[in-house]
Amino acid sequence: MNNLHNTGGTRQNIIAKVLLLLFFSVLFIVIMLPFYAVALSSFKPGADLIRYGLNLRLDLDVMSFKNFEFLFTGKHDYFMWFKNSMFLTIGQVTLTLFISAFVAYGFAAYDFKGRNLLFVCVLLIMMVPFEILLLPLYSLINDLHMMNSYSAIIVPGIANAGTIFFFRQYLRSIPKELIQSGRVDGANEYLIFFRLILPVLKPSFAAMAILNGMNSWNNLLWPFMVLGDQNKFTLPIGLKTLLTPYGNNYDLLIVGSFFSIIPIFILFVAFQKYFIDGMTAGAVKG
Amino acid sequence: MIKKFVYSQKVAPYIFVLPFVIIFLIFWLFPLANSFVMSFQERMLGQDPKWIGTANYTKLLTDKVFLKSITNSVVYMVGTLILLIPFPMLFACLINSKLMWGREFFKSSFFLPALTSVAVAGTIFRLIFGEMESSLMNSILSLFGIGPFKYLKDQNLSMAALLTLACWRWTGVNMLYYLSGLKSIDSEYYEAASIDGASAWQKFRAITMPLLKPTTIYVLTISIYAGLAMFTESLMMFNGNNSPKNIGLTIVGYLYRQGIEKNKLGYAATVGIVLLVVAMTINLTQLKLSGTFKKEED
Numbered sequence: 321m322n323n324l325h326n327t328g329g330t331r332q333n334i335i336a337k338v339l340l341l342l343f344f345s346v347l348f349i350v351i352m353l354p355f356y357a358v359a360l361s362s363f364k365p366g367a368d369l370i371r372y373g374l375n376l377r378l379d380l381d382v383m384s385f386k387n388f389e390f391l392f393t394g395k396h397d398y399f400m401w402f403k404n405s406m407f408l409t410i411g412q413v414t415l416t417l418f419i420s421a422f423v424a425y426g427f428a429a430y431d432f433k434g435r436n437l438l439f440v441c442v443l444l445i446m447m448v449p450f451e452i453l454l455l456p457l458y459s460l461i462n463d464l465h466m467m468n469s470y471s472a473i474i475v476p477g478i479a480n481a482g483t484i485f486f487f488r489q490y491l492r493s494i495p496k497e498l499i500q501s502g503r504v505d506g507a508n509e510y511l512i513f514f515r516l517i518l519p520v521l522k523p524s525f526a527a528m529a530i531l532n533g534m535n536s537w538n539n540l541l542w543p544f545m546v547l548g549d550q551n552k553f554t555l556p557i558g559l560k561t562l563l564t565p566y567g568n569n570y571d572l573l574i575v576g577s578f579f580s581i582i583p584i585f586i587l588f589v590a591f592q593k594y595f596i597d598g599m600t601a602g603a604v605k606g
Numbered sequence: 607m608i609k610k611f612v613y614s615q616k617v618a619p620y621i622f623v624l625p626f627v628i629i630f631l632i633f634w635l636f637p638l639a640n641s642f643v644m645s646f647q648e649r650m651l652g653q654d655p656k657w658i659g660t661a662n663y664t665k666l667l668t669d670k671v672f673l674k675s676i677t678n679s680v681v682y683m684v685g686t687l688i689l690l691i692p693f694p695m696l697f698a699c700l701i702n703s704k705l706m707w708g709r710e711f712f713k714s715s716f717f718l719p720a721l722t723s724v725a726v727a728g729t730i731f732r733l734i735f736g737e738m739e740s741s742l743m744n745s746i747l748s749l750f751g752i753g754p755f756k757y758l759k760d761q762n763l764s765m766a767a768l769l770t771l772a773c774w775r776w777t778g779v780n781m782l783y784y785l786s787g788l789k790s791i792d793s794e795y796y797e798a799a800s801i802d803g804a805s806a807w808q809k810f811r812a813i814t815m816p817l818l819k820p821t822t823i824y825v826l827t828i829s830i831y832a833g834l835a836m837f838t839e840s841l842m843m844f845n846g847n848n849s850p851k852n853i854g855l856t857i858v859g860y861l862y863r864q865g866i867e868k869n870k871l872g873y874a875a876t877v878g879i880v881l882l883v884v885a886m887t888i889n890l891t892q893l894k895l896s897g898t899f900k901k902e903e904d
Binding site: 333336337340341343344347348351352353354355357358361369371372373374375376377419422423425426427429430432435438441442445447448449450451452453454455456457458459460462475476478479484508509510513534537538539540541545555556557559560563573577580581584585588592595596599600 | 615616619620623625627629633637644652700705712714715717718722725726730732734738742744745774782783831834835837838845858861866879882885889
């Protein structure tokens, strides 16, 4: 009896397994379709794209490596945008992580007058959509003569509220004895931060580096508003300029879009855990 | 002397939080306060402001284009709530099943769209929803004998296109939120329910849903903000801030049009204040109804 029951259960299990697999495979195909369409179109001439749109037609007669050839050898600004984005992302992430960790340590390690009020300010920043500040910030940046510089992008977010919050949560679990032992050894408060705390923070740095790096690499609106100089355009801004009603840049647009995804995909495959930790960091606090 | 002051344990915490205080005051509190001030002014970039009282607010109330933009943003936000909360929750529960093959593979691949920028994803979806018969969406629908459509010239269809883009990018991420929520549920609850003979659906209703509430509240809160503040998706989809009959205009899009394109900073600031009030009201109501505040008081 018992045996029979088990076989029935197993058969049901197998059906459930197959159904689950089938369901998620269909979902997988739907989610991958846009990537596949872009990859395919990056081998087609721009004119084809204008006439037929982005689609899954595998037309080997018109497909070639010409777009890739143009991407790597043609006369255009793509790799300048790429380099600018790289420079901005690395600069922004390094500075933001360092400053935010510095501030977070102050919140986590000390009991001082006004701490709670200040921490409410951190939460307040996280609660108000940045878009509301677009205009007053734009006019402030103009008054401070910071237009057209990367500092206009880096400085306003250098003490990033979300990152401070995350580091503070992490630092609260660090034993106070570690700090005390540093004091006993005669280190001053700042040396303790640099020598003892920064190394301990390392694992959480990775997740925040990914989160901030993704935001910086993909950021479009604010850089688009403050960077007028074409030589300073980042990749998202550059790609946006290629999207003209006349479609005369579609050769570069599609292959450029495709190529801009690849480095992030490679990083994702290598550091998957940190990507997922970083992107879901906010939900952990619940 | 100064060195001793800066190094003392009493002063050190203030030095640590100083960068935040400076940035907070200059680049957050001042612009926000300035936004309130500007909303009572007629103001252009680089010119002296003129006080006009509440004229901006009264004008905004009867501004048909503004009302259109609010409607668009609210519809988009509600759409993302309907599509990006229950489905990711369900997918997370399914993928978390012991019977699932290749869980890690699917988890990672559903996350991939979130790695693309709005610039790239928006471009791709603009072309997928192209009006030619052979564009991806039209050719898929023609398999079912529907279409072709001119998506980006129709109110409902363009909204559907924007929501498709949002679902494509965020389903995987929201699913991950729910997966980390599921991890914190003790399996003993399910075992006890199984002994009592509960069905899978009963277990989902009685155990999973209530225990995932903190995750749902979090996703709800960020989705309300993100939905109401959406702009760049529309900017890319319509290749600019102008769409036929403003079908793609959002609140932030209108703020951008008035402030940056027309240089009416005062009027645009008023739009921002209204957005702030609407977003705060909806979210505080939502948090109050869900009992989040009560829990913190305990």
